[in-house]
Amino acid sequence: MLIGTLRARLERLGGTVTSSIWRLGFASRFLFYLAVHSGTALRRFRLTIAQIYFAGVLSLVIILVSGLFVGMVLALQGYETLQRFGASESLGVLVALSLVRELGPVVAGLLFASRAGSAITAEIGLMKATEQISAMEMMAVDPIARVVAPRFWGGVISMPLLAALFSAAGIFGGYLVGVQLIGVDPGAFWSQMQAAVDWNHDIMNGVIKSVVFGVAVTWIAVFEGYDAPPTAEGVSRATTRTVVTSSLAILALDFVLTALMFTGGNH
Amino acid sequence: MPQSSPASDLSSIVEIRNVSFGYDPARPVLRDISLAIPRGSVVGIMGQSGCGKTTTLRVIMGAYRPSAGSASVLGHDVATLDGDGLYAMRRKMGMLFQFGALFTDLSVFENVAFPLREHLDLPEELVQDLVMMKLHAVGLRGAAHLMPTELSGGMARRVALARSIALDPQLMLYDEPFTGLDPISFGVIVRLIRELNDSLGATSVIVTHDVQEALDVVDYVYFMADGKVIAKGSPDEIRGSAEPFVNQFVNGKIEGPVPFHYPAPAYGADLELAAS
Numbered sequence: 393m394l395i396g397t398l399r400a401r402l403e404r405l406g407g408t409v410t411s412s413i414w415r416l417g418f419a420s421r422f423l424f425y426l427a428v429h430s431g432t433a434l435r436r437f438r439l440t441i442a443q444i445y446f447a448g449v450l451s452l453v454i455i456l457v458s459g460l461f462v463g464m465v466l467a468l469q470g471y472e473t474l475q476r477f478g479a480s481e482s483l484g485v486l487v488a489l490s491l492v493r494e495l496g497p498v499v500a501g502l503l504f505a506s507r508a509g510s511a512i513t514a515e516i517g518l519m520k521a522t523e524q525i526s527a528m529e530m531m532a533v534d535p536i537a538r539v540v541a542p543r544f545w546g547g548v549i550s551m552p553l554l555a556a557l558f559s560a561a562g563i564f565g566g567y568l569v570g571v572q573l574i575g576v577d578p579g580a581f582w583s584q585m586q587a588a589v590d591w592n593h594d595i596m597n598g599v600i601k602s603v604v605f606g607v608a609v610t611w612i613a614v615f616e617g618y619d620a621p622p623t624a625e626g627v628s629r630a631t632t633r634t635v636v637t638s639s640l641a642i643l644a645l646d647f648v649l650t651a652l653m654f655t656g657g658n659h
Numbered sequence: 660m661p662q663s664s665p666a667s668d669l670s671s672i673v674e675i676r677n678v679s680f681g682y683d684p685a686r687p688v689l690r691d692i693s694l695a696i697p698r699g700s701v702v703g704i705m706g707q708s709g710c711g712k713t714t715t716l717r718v719i720m721g722a723y724r725p726s727a728g729s730a731s732v733l734g735h736d737v738a739t740l741d742g743d744g745l746y747a748m749r750r751k752m753g754m755l756f757q758f759g760a761l762f763t764d765l766s767v768f769e770n771v772a773f774p775l776r777e778h779l780d781l782p783e784e785l786v787q788d789l790v791m792m793k794l795h796a797v798g799l800r801g802a803a804h805l806m807p808t809e810l811s812g813g814m815a816r817r818v819a820l821a822r823s824i825a826l827d828p829q830l831m832l833y834d835e836p837f838t839g840l841d842p843i844s845f846g847v848i849v850r851l852i853r854e855l856n857d858s859l860g861a862t863s864v865i866v867t868h869d870v871q872e873a874l875d876v877v878d879y880v881y882f883m884a885d886g887k888v889i890a891k892g893s894p895d896e897i898r899g900s901a902e903p904f905v906n907q908f909v910n911g912k913i914e915g916p917v918p919f920h921y922p923a924p925a926y927g928a929d930l931e932l933a934a935s
Contacts, residue, residue: 519762522760522763523756523757523758523760524760524761524762526756526760527754527762527819529722530749530752530753531721531749531773531777532747532749532752532777532778533773533774534746534747538777
């Protein structure tokens with residue numbers, strides 16, 4: 393009896409692991425096929441520009457408002473700590489480094505996954521459920537080249553731009569609270585920031601992070617949409633999976649990238 | 660079974676020979692079916708839901724490869740075609756999906772222009788003229804600027820029809836084209852299928868369970884049940900068929916080979932009558 397239960401559980405665990413590996417393999421093949429068939433998206437770039445509008449431009453409000461508030465909170469919290477050590481003039485450095493290295497790419501990535509990633513999954517999933525994908529195949533048009541690739545590249549291009557705008561809005565929010573509200577010296581705020589933030593080590597690493605997050609989130613979003621069962625429940629589950637998997641992927645990748653970029657250095 | 664048959668006609672545009680297909684080999688969806696679609700005709704594939712008629716259509720489209728037998732479509736053996744070959748064959752085919760499958764982010768005009776823009780490098784003026792001609796053929800030239808969400812079910816089906824004939828296909832496939840239509844839209848679609856088939860010099864295959872209505876438009880019928888072709892013939896031969904299943908289906912009888920009740924344990928056992 394006990395052995396039977398144990399065996400059934402082990403079989404279930406084995407089944408879950410096997411299907412997860414199979415799905416990962418399928419997703420990798422999907423990415424490879426997508427990369428090979430990206431010619432249309434790049435040749436007819438207006439298709440990709442339309443997707444940059446949907447994934448990027450329409451995410452601007454949430455990104456800018458969130459960035460502003462995150463920057464304002466950073467300034468409040470940072471000032472609270474820094475002034476205890478008489479280093480309140482380093483507030484600009486704290487705000488800028490926190491944003492460009494970590495919070496910009498990570499929070500913008502999480503917001504991008506919930507706003508644009510879920511929309512991409514739902515759109516592709518619904519196109520499948522309403523036979524629009526099948527109709528395209530019947531018209532001898534490859535839906536991966538025509539529908540998926542422009543959305544993928546639109547997302548990959550939008551994400552670093554959104555992360556940069558998030559950081560910029562955050563720094564402005566930090567300036568509003570730190571300089572205008574609390575009264576930190578504006579010269580010190582900006583000059584210390586300019587001196588401490590390194591182009592390669594801080595900004596470029598932040599950009600690399602946001603590109604990696606952009607690829608991960610958009611890959612997950614287009615794959616989940618394309619792989620969704622063509623039912624209302626299937627699309628709904630796929631949308632949820634996109635947000636959950638993308639968020640976890642961003643946090644895990646951030647740890648790996650941070651470990652690779654910022655360990656051993658003393659910047 | 661009626662004796663007249665166009666099977667093995669040299670002018671057949673589709674020829675399916677002894678095809679079997681199933682996702683699970685133990686439970687085949689198609690069992691050794693053979694059918695031929697003569698060039699220029701309108702042929703109906705009819706039967707109950709789940710009898711394998713849509714699967715047959717998918718074999719003709721090249722979406723499914725037969726596990727046994729051969730399917731020749733427009734002179735190609737679909738089982739041997741690679742991706743490019745399949746797409747090349749599909750450029751000569753048009754398909755009307757059950758609910759139209761219009762692209763919801765594109766206007767009516769852009770939906771009809773879609774295959775032209777994807778496959779032909781035409782000047783914009785010519786695309787404009789061709790789209791308007793196709794929309795005029797289905798009576799919806801005035802709806803070119805509307806979005807699919809602004810169309811009724813019947814109008815959406817007509818726009819989808821205009822889109823599917825945009826490249827003047829040799830073979831038109833219709834998957835349940837009459838489902839959910841009001842009587843007027845229904846009559847319009849029936850008339851359009853016939854008129855477009857004859858004016859384009861195309862061949863049409865209609866998969867449907869709306870038997871009475873479809874019998875008015877088709878030249879020949881294959882009747883399917885349980886993955887097999889159980890009857891074939893002209894509409895009059897099907898109407899007068901002595902085959903019990905065809906008779907029950909065509910006349911919409913409740914009693915016949917298809918039982919009213921889905922297989923279930925004894926009624927008394929489900930109500931636990933024995934226990935009381």
